[in-house]
Amino acid sequence: MARQQRAIRTRRIFLEAAAEVFDEHGYDAATIAAILDRAGLTRGALYFHFTSKEELARGVLQEAVTSDGVSPQIFKLQEWIDIALLLAYRLPREPLLSASIRLSVDPRARGLFGTRWPDWITLGTEILTEAKERGELLPHVDPGATSRLFVGAWTGVQLITESMPEPPDLVGEISALLELILPNNAVPGVLARLDTSPHRPERILEENRTAAAS
Amino acid sequence: MARQQRAIRTRRIFLEAAAEVFDEHGYDAATIAAILDRAGLTRGALYFHFTSKEELARGVLQEAVTSDGVSPQIFKLQEWIDIALLLAYRLPREPLLSASIRLSVDPRARGLFGTRWPDWITLGTEILTEAKERGELLPHVDPGATSRLFVGAWTGVQLITESMPEPPDLVGEISALLELILPNNAVPGVLARLDTSPHRPERILEENRTAAAS
Structure with missing residues (x-):
């Protein structure tokens, strides 16, 4: 796998782990430790992509508006x-x-x-x-x-x-x-x-x- | 004012103070101290009506379903x-x-x-x-x-x-x-x-x- 593809995949794993932790505990109660634990990757890998919990939340919200899968229709x-x-x-x-x-x-x-x-x-x-x-x-x-x-x-x-x-x-x-x-x-x-x-x-x-x- | 009326009024003051504090800070961040401060009444008066923040929240929710003011209509x-x-x-x-x-x-x-x-x-x-x-x-x-x-x-x-x-x-x-x-x-x-x-x-x-x- 090319380095860039791997980076995209790693970023996605962290976003999904953060989303699960935010979803279960709310933003305030969510911790970086819990997100790392869920992602199963190292702290170094996390900080390469996101420097804080705030940035993870922004990343989650960034992904949320999508019309993926919807194709042009007659109407x-x-x-x-x-x-x-x-x-x-x-x-x-x-x-x-x-x-x-x-x-x-x-x-x-x-x-x-x-x-x-x-x-x-x-x-x-x-x-x-x-x-x-x-x-x-x-x-x-x-x-x-x-x-x-x-x-x-x-x-x-x-x-x-x-x-x-x-x-x-x-x-x-x-x-x-x-x-x-x-x-x-x-x-x-x-x-x-x-x-x-x-x-x-x-x-x-x-x-x-x-x-x-x- | 009769004692019972006064008790009803005091209870209402605490519910409204709690509602304001829940509304501004959320349930978790709300404190009894902030609610007392908002109500401007004593801790003794509070505990006569409500023994905990939980009870105040239940009291707020209790008041929330109301068709007060709606009178019978043709339809x-x-x-x-x-x-x-x-x-x-x-x-x-x-x-x-x-x-x-x-x-x-x-x-x-x-x-x-x-x-x-x-x-x-x-x-x-x-x-x-x-x-x-x-x-x-x-x-x-x-x-x-x-x-x-x-x-x-x-x-x-x-x-x-x-x-x-x-x-x-x-x-x-x-x-x-x-x-x-x-x-x-x-x-x-x-x-x-x-x-x-x-x-x-x-x-x-x-x-x-x-x-x-x-």
């Missing part, structure tokens, strides 16, 4: 839906994503590092603006306001879902949230052709795997 | 809207309410005390079930699922709103959230007669004052 609204559903699918499986929410929700960490919510809102606003230009949205829809409300709603639904004694599947909850709001946003001809099924993330990932293999 | 859906709007109006003004959200969002405090989200979901489900029996809701609406998603959405919209550098008015945001989801829940004849205006909380409180004065 821009479908891309917006795909980002929301894929994130719901990935969040319980990827500590980097759940730690990023935990850091944003924690008022102290938020004071230190800010949140990625503005970036999510911007991403959604861009997609919805293009959807509107293409005539997919009803005339009254304000892309910026809808994106902002949806990022809030998505975050709160995730929080409440994970707090339940027997948490329902997050993808199912986000799918239901989309069905609650889409009828008042999409024009009827588009609405009927959107796929908000909770099974969509698995289908998207399967298609991506097939495309990568061919 | 049950309007009562549901009124609770959501009034809470949005009161939250930035009442530390007991904002501290309750902060305690629920903090994973450590949540582990110790649970949250009041299940009670909010139950309250909403009861009102929406009655709305459905009265024919106010579209046939596909599931009152339990809608209530659960809405409590999540409300909470997340509040979190993101308060995290913004220049926070928009929470009542306006919740009003917009209601307008986003009501068209897919209310039958058209009812929908047209619902009031989701951001000015509604002030009107409700004014009506209550007039009623109390007469």
Whole structure:
């Protein structure tokens, strides 16, 4: 493995270890020792990439806004839906994503590092603006306001879902949230052709795997 | 003032002081000394009502689910809207309410005390079930699922709103959230007669004052 590739991989191991520790204990209670222990690498390797816990938190937040895996669709609204559903699918499986929410929700960490919510809102606003230009949205829809409300709603639904004694599947909850709001946003001809099924993330990932293999 | 009334008032002063300190510093960093300082009362008075910081947190959460100020309306859906709007109006003004959200969002405090989200979901489900029996809701609406998603959405919209550098008015945001989801829940004849205006909380409180004065 080339030196550069190894460095990228090592950096990623530290970010994921930090994310797991932030996720389990919160930012304040997380220690460098616990992160090293989780990563199973040396202190020297850590300090080559990150000089402090603060830098690790910033690195975790840096990774958190992603539309990875979402490919162009006939309707821009479908891309917006795909980002929301894929994130719901990935969040319980990827500590980097759940730690990023935990850091944003924690008022102290938020004071230190800010949140990625503005970036999510911007991403959604861009997609919805293009959807509107293409005539997919009803005339009254304000892309910026809808994106902002949806990022809030998505975050709160995730929080409440994970707090339940027997948490329902997050993808199912986000799918239901989309069905609650889409009828008042999409024009009827588009609405009927959107796929908000909770099974969509698995289908998207399967298609991506097939495309990568061919 | 009768002894019992004084005791109720003192208890309330301690709860509000604790709420302010939890709200500003979080549960872990809050100290009994800071709470006493804020309340301006003696340690003896505190221990008459609350023996620990834990008990104060439980007391704060106890106060947090309230439909105070909401009076019966022609449509049950309007009562549901009124609770959501009034809470949005009161939250930035009442530390007991904002501290309750902060305690629920903090994973450590949540582990110790649970949250009041299940009670909010139950309250909403009861009102929406009655709305459905009265024919106010579209046939596909599931009152339990809608209530659960809405409590999540409300909470997340509040979190993101308060995290913004220049926070928009929470009542306006919740009003917009209601307008986003009501068209897919209310039958058209009812929908047209619902009031989701951001000015509604002030009107409700004014009506209550007039009623109390007469």
